[in-house]
Amino acid sequence: MRSAPTILHLDMDAFYAAVEQASKPSLRGKPVIVGGLGPRGVVATASYEARRFGVHSAMPTAQARRLCPNGAYLIPRFTLYREVSDTVMALLRGLSPLVEPLSLDEAFVDLEAGGVAFDSATARATGEHLRADIMAATGLSGSVGLAGSKMLAKIASEEAKPAGLLVIEPGTERELLAPMSVRTLPGVGPATGEHLRRAGITTVGDLAEAGEDELVRMVGRAHGAGLYRMALGLDDRPVVAERDAKSVSVEDTFDVDLHDRVRIRYEVQRLADRCVGRLRGSGHSGRTIVLKVRRYDFSTLTRSETLRGPTDDPVVVREAAARLLESVDTTGGVRLLGVGVTGLADYTQEDLFAQADAPATGEGPDSGAAEGGATGRGGRGAAGTGEADGPDGWREPGGEAGPAVALVPATGGARGPEPAAGRRWPAGSDVRHAVYGPGWVQGSGVGRVTVRFERPGSAPGRVRTFRLDDPELEPSDPLPLVGEEEPPPVSDTP
DNA sequence: TCTGGGGTCCTTAGCCCT
DNA sequence: TCTGAGGGCTAAGGACCC
Numbered sequence: 001m002r003s004a005p006t007i008l009h010l011d012m013d014a015f016y017a018a019v020e021q022a023s024k025p026s027l028r029g030k031p032v033i034v035g036g037l038g039p040r041g042v043v044a045t046a047s048y049e050a051r052r053f054g055v056h057s058a059m060p061t062a063q064a065r066r067l068c069p070n071g072a073y074l075i076p077r078f079t080l081y082r083e084v085s086d087t088v089m090a091l092l093r094g095l096s097p098l099v100e101p102l103s104l105d106e107a108f109v110d111l112e113a114g115g116v117a118f119d120s121a122t123a124r125a126t127g128e129h130l131r132a133d134i135m136a137a138t139g140l141s142g143s144v145g146l147a148g149s150k151m152l153a154k155i156a157s158e159e160a161k162p163a164g165l166l167v168i169e170p171g172t173e174r175e176l177l178a179p180m181s182v183r184t185l186p187g188v189g190p191a192t193g194e195h196l197r198r199a200g201i202t203t204v205g206d207l208a209e210a211g212e213d214e215l216v217r218m219v220g221r222a223h224g225a226g227l228y229r230m231a232l233g234l235d236d237r238p239v240v241a242e243r244d245a246k247s248v249s250v251e252d253t254f255d256v257d258l259h260d261r262v263r264i265r266y267e268v269q270r271l272a273d274r275c276v277g278r279l280r281g282s283g284h285s286g287r288t289i290v291l292k293v294r295r296y297d298f299s300t301l302t303r304s305e306t307l308r309g310p311t312d313d314p315v316v317v318r319e320a321a322a323r324l325l326e327s328v329d330t331t332g333g334v335r336l337l338g339v340g341v342t343g344l345a346d347y348t349q350e351d352l353f354a355q356a357d358a359p360a361t362g363e364g365p366d367s368g369a370a371e372g373g374a375t376g377r378g379g380r381g382a383a384g385t386g387e388a389d390g391p392d393g394w395r396e397p398g399g400e401a402g403p404a405v406a407l408v409p410a411t412g413g414a415r416g417p418e419p420a421a422g423r424r425w426p427a428g429s430d431v432r433h434a435v436y437g438p439g440w441v442q443g444s445g446v447g448r449v450t451v452r453f454e455r456p457g458s459a460p461g462r463v464r465t466f467r468l469d470d471p472e473l474e475p476s477d478p479l480p481l482v483g484e485e486e487p488p489p490v491s492d493t494p
Numbered sequence: 495t496c497t498g499g500g501g502t503c504c505t506t507a508g509c510c511c512t
Numbered sequence: 513t514c515t516g517a518g519g520g521c522t523a524a525g526g527a528c529c530c
Contacts, residue, residue, distance in 0.1 A: 035498080042498050044530090057530085060497055103530045187503095189528045222504060223527090246502070253498060288522085298497070304523060338499085 001234060002148035004119045005167050006112040008127060009145040009153035010092065012134075013162040015105035017047035019084055020074055020428065022139045022481045024440055026452055026460035031055070031071035033064055037427060040253050040335070044076055048162060072442075074428030080478035081105075084138050091133050095126060098239045105142075108150055110239040120146075120167060127165050139456075139482050147173070149235035155184060173233035178205030185230050192219055207231035245282060249290065249340025250274045257296050257333030264334055268325050271339040272318040279317075279341055285310035286341030289317055291324035294336035303327055310345040317341065423468060423475075425449040430479070434472035436464065438479060444468065456481045 012018065016034040021027045031050035035043040041061040053068035061073065085104040092099045092107055096114025101107045111117035117126045127144040134142050145156025147168040155177075160166040168176060177184075182204060183193045196202070199218060201210055208231040216224030229235065250271050258264050268291065279286060290304040303324040311317065321339050425431070425444045431451055432438050439453035439461065447468055454461025456479055466473050 038498095040496085040498075042496095044498080058497080060495065063495055063497090066495085106530075187528065191527055220505065247500085249500060251499060300525085302524060306522065336498085340500090 001170070001236060002112070003170055004112075004117075005123050005146040005148055005153075005169065006110070006117050007147060007150055007153045007239065008095075008109040008111055008123070008130070009147075009150070009157045010088070010107050010109070010130070010134075010142050011145075011154075011157045011161065012088065012105035012140060012142040014045055014047050014051075015140075016045040016076055016081060017050070018140050019081055019481070020072075020077075021047060023080065023456045023478065024072075024452070025454050025456070025458055027072050028460075031068050033061070033068065033071045033073050034076050034428075035061055035064075035073075037061060037073055037075055039255050072428075075426050077428065077430070077478060078104075083478075084140070084481060087137050088134055088142070091130065091137060095130065098241050100239045100241060100243075108153065108239045111146075113239070120169060124165070124167050127167075131163075131165060137482065149233075150237050150239065151186060151230055151235040152233065154186065155180075158184075174208070177231065177233055178203065178208070180204045182207055185227065187223065187226065187230075192223070195219060204231050245284065245344060247290075247340055247342040247344065248275060248279045248282060248284065248286065249292075249338055250278060251292060251336055251338030251340075253294070253336045254334070257335050258337075259330075259333050261330065264330055264337065265322060265325060267337050268321050268339060269318050271337055272321045273314050275339045275341060276312060276314040276317050279344075280312050284341075284344045285312040286345065287311070287343035288341065289320035289324065290338075290340040290342060291321050291328070292336070292338035292340065293325075293328050293330065293334055295330070296333035296335060298335070300336075301328065304342075306343065310343065425468065425475075430476045431473055432476040433464075433466075438476060449473070455479050 017032040020032050020034060021030075029049065030047075031053060032047040033043055033050050033055055034045045035041055039062070043055060043057055043059045043061055043064050045057060046055040046059075046064070050064075050068050050071050053071070055064045055068050055071070064071070065073070081104050085101075088105075089099065089101060089107060092109050095116050096109050096111055098110035098113040099107055100109075111123055111126055117123040123146045127146050131142060131144055134140060141163040143157045143160040143162060144165040145153045145158070145160055145168070146166070147153040147156050148170045152168045152173055156166040156168045180203060181193075182188050182196050182202060185204065185207075188196070195218060196207070199210075201207055207215065207227060210228075212225060212228040215228050218224060219227065252267065252271065254267075258267065287310045288304055288306045290302055292300065292302050294300045305320050305324055307316070307320065317339070425441045427441055427443055429441050430438065431441055433451065433453070436451075436453045438455050439451040442450045442452050442463060444450065448465050449468055449470075450463055450465045451473070452461050452463045
């Protein structure tokens with residue numbers, strides 16, 4: 001705990017939705033919902049306009065549509081979010097070498113280590129400059145919290161939202177925390193919150209009063225002791241710039257529960273390959289293979305197997321995952337499958353034992369192809385190709401995700417034939433038309449795709465509709481949010 | 495109404511070894 | 513030599529976070 005508020009927490013406001021509004025002028029001031037658009041999708045981020053309708057993160061998209069039927073529903077574009085995030089993180093690293101990113105839109109900064117702030121006044125000035133710099137560089141607003149510890153800085157930025165800055169002066173924290181809900185504290189979710197509520201503990205002040213022994217008795221040793229310290233405003237965790245990954249995993253939820261055992265086996269193999277692709281991409285190998293199965297009733301079970309040594313061999317991971325699957329009863333149906341690797345080694349090493357006795361397998365999906373497609377099915381499935389998954393797991397619109405488009409029946413994944421229409425146009429994805437220039441897909445279906453032609457710096461643009469296979473229309477990369485010159489006005493006739 | 499994806503950390507329990 | 517305590521490892525599940 002420091003004597004000056006020199007730990008800064010930055011939280012970008014409704015980040016994904018704000019990026020979409022910045023890049024699509026017609027959406028500014030309108031409810032925008034970014035997330036999974038399939039039947040089992042959930043909301044990743046809702047703009048503040050959408051939140052007024054009661055839409056919030058983690059809500060099923062179907063429910064959001066009922067609450068806010070006129071909102072714009074878009075799939076996430078992680079390539080763009082990552083670019084914007086890189087710009088923001090670079091600004092933070094200009095303040096201090098000690099920057100700890102928590103996600104694309106959040107980070108801690110140790111201002112003291114950067115030598116830019118040693119007291120309240122300089123810390124506040126630094127935070128205000130930062131907000132202005134982020135706005136200038138990205139056109140987006142972020143909220144800043146400043147305090148003497150990470151926990152308090154994070155609480156401060158939450159209180160400052162949206163587009164604000166709050167400093168918690170050391171010495172005032174207990175008084176400030178006391179009336180707040182226990183749910184304000186990091187690590188207190190629905191389960192712990194309910195547990196505490198049943199014991200009559202609803203505020204941080206109640207927690208402090210309960211005492212450490214009582215809390216340890218209620219929620220366990222580590223959690224109880226940590227909770228008590230947080231209730232007193234004590235938190236001495238340092239800002240850590242580099243964090244080693246501890247596990248790598250991939251999972252898919254299917255639009256329709258899978259029943260066919262052959263298909264389930266095939267999906268597990270695909271996931272194993274994707275997982276290895278990610279594992280190799282990160283320069284790791286791992287020793288423990290984990291299979292995750294969520295059944296029709298949402299009950300989730302995991303099975304794991306630890307190998308003699310770390311591996312990044314797709315055959316080894318595939319076979320381990322297949323063995324684990326054999327111990328799982330899937331007769332009621334499966335809504336999610338996942339494959340993960342833990343016990344990571346920070347180097348890649350051949351697993352000679354396993355390779356020596358591992359015959360290459362090539363089991364295909366040739367039966368059981370009639371069941372539902374994954375919400376975000378990857379079309380390639382080859383190991384080592386790398387993945388376009390975002391850090392929050394949403395798949396990029398690479399022409400594969402897009403339930404806003406007429407869904408093509410699953411045809412057995414990597415080996416299936418191309419969809420009849422040839423191309424898919426996920427809502428929100430970037431396109432370029434030979435005549436009209438850059439735009440984005442507003443929606444598609446029944447053989448047509450509707451495109452709005454506008455760009456980050458332009459006025460709201462016009463909408464046009466094309467055939468799905470229009471040769472003049474093609475997917476394109478996102479345009480930068482700021483710094484692009486306004487293009488000449490587009491002629492109204494082709 | 496029906497609940498994503500990728501992580502981390504903690505707890506509990508069984509087993510083996512010292 | 514037997515027994516118990518305790519540590520390390522593995523497996524499974526749960527809570528939480530963004």
